[in-house]
Amino acid sequence: MYNSKIIGLGYFVPENVVTNDDLSKIMDTNDEWIQERTGIRERRHVIKGEETTTTMGVKAAKIAIERAGIDKDDIDFIIFATLSPDYYFPGPGVLVQRDLGIKTIGALDVRNQCSGFVYGLSVADQYIKSGMYKNVLVIGSEVHSTGLDFTTRGRGVSVIFGDGAGAAVMSREEDTKKGILSTHLHSEGQHAEELAVIAPGMGKRWVTDIIEENDPNDVSYLPVMNGQFVFKNAVVRFSEVIVEGLQANGLGKEDIDLLVPHQANLRISQFIQRKFELSDDQVFNNIMKYGNTTAASIPIALTEAWEQGRIKEGDLVVLAAFGSGFTWGSAIIRW
Ligand code: UT7
Numbered sequence: 001m002y003n004s005k006i007i008g009l010g011y012f013v014p015e016n017v018v019t020n021d022d023l024s025k026i027m028d029t030n031d032e033w034i035q036e037r038t039g040i041r042e043r044r045h046v047i048k049g050e051e052t053t054t055t056m057g058v059k060a061a062k063i064a065i066e067r068a069g070i071d072k073d074d075i076d077f078i079i080f081a082t083l084s085p086d087y088y089f090p091g092p093g094v095l096v097q098r099d100l101g102i103k104t105i106g107a108l109d110v111r112n113q114c115s116g117f118v119y120g121l122s123v124a125d126q127y128i129k130s131g132m133y134k135n136v137l138v139i140g141s142e143v144h145s146t147g148l149d150f151t152t153r154g155r156g157v158s159v160i161f162g163d164g165a166g167a168a169v170m171s172r173e174e175d176t177k178k179g180i181l182s183t184h185l186h187s188e189g190q191h192a193e194e195l196a197v198i199a200p201g202m203g204k205r206w207v208t209d210i211i212e213e214n215d216p217n218d219v220s221y222l223p224v225m226n227g228q229f230v231f232k233n234a235v236v237r238f239s240e241v242i243v244e245g246l247q248a249n250g251l252g253k254e255d256i257d258l259l260v261p262h263q264a265n266l267r268i269s270q271f272i273q274r275k276f277e278l279s280d281d282q283v284f285n286n287i288m289k290y291g292n293t294t295a296a297s298i299p300i301a302l303t304e305a306w307e308q309g310r311i312k313e314g315d316l317v318v319l320a321a322f323g324s325g326f327t328w329g330s331a332i333i334r335w
Contacts, residue, residue: 001129001131001176002128002173002174003128003129003172003173003174003175003176003177003179003181004124004125004129004136004170004171004172004173004180005170005171005172005178005179005333005335006168006179006180006302006333006335007067007068007070007171008063008065008066008068008069008169009167009168009299009303010059010062010064010066010067010166010167011060011063011164011165011166011296011299011300011304012056012060012063012166013044013162013163013164013165013300014044014045014047014050014056014163015044016045016046016047017042017044018042018043018045018145018162019041019042020034020035020041023155023158023159026150027150027151027152027154027155027158028152028155029159034159037265038265038266038267038287039265039267039285039287039288040159040266040287040292041288041289042289042290042291043161043162043289043290043291044162044163044290045145045162045163046143046145046146046163048146051143051163052143053082053085053086053092053141053142053165054096054099054141055099056143056163056165057080057082057092057096057139057140057141057167058095058096059165060141060166060167060299060303061096061137061139062100063167064137064167064168064303065137065169067169068135068171072100072101072102073102074134074135075100075102075136075137075169076105076133076136077105077124078093078096078097078105078107078108078136078137079110079120079123079136079137079138080093080096080108080109080120080139080141081109081110081111081112081116081117081119081138081139081140081141081295082109082110082116082140082142082294082295083111083113083116083142083197083294083324084141084142084143084144084294085109091107091109092109092139093107093108096137096139108123110295112323112325112327113195113295113324113325113327114262114264114292114295114321114322114323114324115262115321115322115323115325115327115328115329116294116295117138117140117166117295117296117298117299118185118298118319118320118321118329119185119327120140120295121138121168121170121180121183121331122185122329122331124136124138124170125180125183128170128171128172134171135169135170135172137167137168137169137170138167138168138169138170138299139166139167140165140166140167140293140295140296140297140298141164141166141296142161142163142164142165142293142294142295142296143163144161144162144163144293144294145161147222148161148222148223149219149222153219157222157223157224160291160292161291161292161293161294162291162293164290164293164296164300165299165300166296166297166303167299168302178334178335179333180331181249181334182245182249182332183245183329183330183331184244184245184248184330184331185328185329186237186241187325187326187327187328188325188326189326191325192324192325192326193224194225194226194229194230194326195223195225195226195230195325195326196223196224196324197221197222197223197224198220198221198224199220199221200221205220230326231267231268233326234264234268234322235271235272237326237328238261238268238272238320238322238328239272239275241320241328241330242272242276242318244330245318245320245330245331245332246318246332248332249332251316251332253277256276256278256282257311257315257316258282258284258305258310258311258315258316258317258318259272259273259276259282259283259284259317259320260302260317260318260319260320261284261319261320261321262320262321262322263285263287263290263292263293263297263298263300263301264287264297264322264323265287265292266287266288269283269287272320281310284301284305284310285301286300286301286304294323297321298319298321302317302319311335313335314335315335316332316333317335318331318332318333319331319333
């Protein structure tokens, strides 16, 4: 039995910065409301034709691979988490295999929205722990901006989300006291429609329905979010799954060196910080700059934290996520 550890991290965000003031020019919103409710000051949006979920994921992956000090052909498996794939199918995992120009290794797509990276990390961890693979590339990448409603009708959702990508190379660790100590995953499908994009799907709303109706007011392909309900569930589930992870390892909140929460809302992070009595130095937030980038938010934040020297060898790093599904999860890492 081995452990797995993160040996390389990278992120990529598009250059195009969209401020709250920019949004207030196209919809009825304002900087004060957005900052007060979410903490977000700006986010990045792709320019059409320049970047996709896959191209950003590939750029983040190249940085992670270089920092890992391995060759791309040393990667044994690809895991790609996103809710915004380039194509309906195939998923972006195979596009990464193609665009990185690597061997015909397996590529898995993860559909767990904001928890996607933690789910992906967990899958990679199991493959490495079992000895099946040595090096696994885990990517979280999202293009939200091309699928949001930037009229006042969509302001409750569209001001929150941003585009970007993050990646981690995970590798075998012989010392089982180091690396990913454990991961903890949950779902509660009862609330699936509280944060969702319903169409196009093959369930309640078929592509053919949309084409036949040709209704300009059809919003079934735009995200819907019951914000307050999601918020209330998020703070409970974040807390539970962090405690679950710590307890599974005989650890307590005083052992946390750095918490890197999914960047859903700065108010959620601050609530968790207070609950676990953590200092500002013990919680990493960058939602102010990038908004909520869903599956990309943890790997972007983790990379920035690492680049800023906020993570040292031996630190206990806790990742936690909650989002659409509902799904949530945590990872306890001894760096
Ligand atoms: O990562 C996935 C997980 N997602 C989350 O964790 C999101 C969790 N939820 C939230 O972060 C918050 O619920 C939001 C930031 C989405 C919304 O904040 P809120 O304090 O729950 O506001 P609300 O939805 O209750 O709306 C309050 C008011 C409403 O107006 P009335 O009905 O009081 O007149 C909204 O129409 O704010 C209005 N509003 C806005 N006003 C200006 C909603 N969006 C905007 C906006 N600008 N962008």
